[in-house]
Structures are given as C-alpha cells and as structure tokens.
Amino acid sequence: MTTAAEVPKARKRRRKTRTSNVNHRPPIIASALKAFELDLTPGKENLVCPECSTWVPITGMLGTPKLVPHHTGRAKTAEPRRCTAGSNRRVTIDVDVTEWDDNVAEADATARGRRSGRVNRKPRAAVPTPVHRVASVPGPSARLLAAQARARDAVNQHRGECAVCRTGRTRCAIGRELEIRMGHTDAAVRLAHEQHERALRAAAAPTIPRAQQWRRVESGVNRADERRTKVPAGDAPLESPPVPLETLRPRHPAR
Secondary structure, eight states: OOOOOOOOOOOOOOSSOOOSOOOSSOOEEGGGSOGGGEEOOTTOOEEEOTTTOOEEEEEOTTSOOEEOOOBSSOTTOSSOOBOTTTTTOBEEOOSOHHHHHHHHHHHHHHHHHHSOOOOOOOOOOOOOOOGGGSOOOOOOOHHHHHHHHHHHHHHHHHHHHOHHHHSSSOOOHHHHHHHHHHHHHHHHHHHHHHHHHHHHHHHHSOOOOHHHHHHHHHHHHHHHHHHHHSOOSSOOOSSSOOOOOSOOOOOOOOO
C-alpha cells in the first residue's frame, strides 16, 4: 500500500526586518521619550522615530534592540524617501514595562480629566401650532374697511344736504340707496370679524379627547349595530345560500 507524499509547507517568517547593519548615530534612550511616544507591549514594541516622527517597530529585543529600516512617510507612496538617520538606529530600553504601563495610564487619566464631562443641552425648540389648528381665516381687509368708511361718509354728507332726509322721519330715494349700501358694507365687516374671532377661538381651544368624541356618537353607533343584527321579516328566498348570522372569522386548518 502506497501513501501520498506529504506536501512541503513554507516556514513562517518573521514580520520584523532582521539585518546586521547598525546605525552609527548614538542610541535612542527610551526613558528620554514621552510615555505616548513609546509602546512596550510584548510582541508589539514600537516608538516614534525622533528624525521623521513615524511609528517604527523595534527589532532585536532579545539582543541588540534597534529600529527597522523605514521611510519618512506612509508606505507605498508615490515618492518614498528612506529615513537614513533613523533606520537601524540602536535603542536602549532602560524602562520597565510595568513602569511604562503605569505612566501611560496616568497620562490618559490626566488627559481625560481635562475634558469637561458637562453636557450642554440645547434648549428645546418651541412646538409650532398644528396646521389644522392655525387660524387661516383673516380679519376684514383694509379695502373693506375703506369701503365702509366711504359709505358712512356718503350717508352723513347726504343727510346734511338733503332737506327730506335731514328730519329723520322719512328718506328720499337717493338716501335710501346710500343707507342700503352702508348696511351691506357694515354686514360684510361684521361677518369678517366674527369669522376671524371664531377661528382664533378654535385654534386656542384644546383638542377634544377621544373618549368625549366617542360619547357623542356612541348612541348612534349602537342603534346602527342593532338594526344590522335584526333579521328581515318573511321567508328566506329559495335557491339561495343561507345568510350567515354569526361573524365569520377565518381559521387555520387543523394539521
């Protein structure tokens, strides 16, 4: 019995760059950096390069820690420029991981305390009056009021000039016609005032509750229900299906 040959698998490679080159510049002292410029999380050691201000991984933590070769900007840019002053530069780790973690927590608490926890709520906007409650009926227009004033002036002027209408006992034909016109304009102005006031009262009045509306129509609804349930007198018509007397409600078939 023959067995299939095992397929060879590629060995997992380290993500960090490994090279024997070392930068001639003096090493970077970890204690001289700020807490937020250094990351000593095990397996994820990084720091901000003093030359290009870029987060760069630290390689060789078990031997000679140093910065990996890197560029001054983002990776895969159009014109990458290598940071020659910071690449392969040695790093002196003279900070304990526990001490660094405490410093980061303290700095975070300080920054969080500087933020104001007060919530400044905006004032609520005034709720506008619903459209169906807005008084859309205007009052008497300026044109109607001017016509009323002209009609009254014409009547007063005619009474002062006419000897028949001056006595107040009778009216001539012209005086009667002027008084009729004045009466029409007064009635139109009065009607416009009443409609406007009625619309304002309706807009200011609260909405009628649902229960009150139902009490107004409850008697009529009950009478309609009684008439609907009554069976008409006489025999049922032949050759026709019987009329159902109960409310039909669909039901699911039994399984």
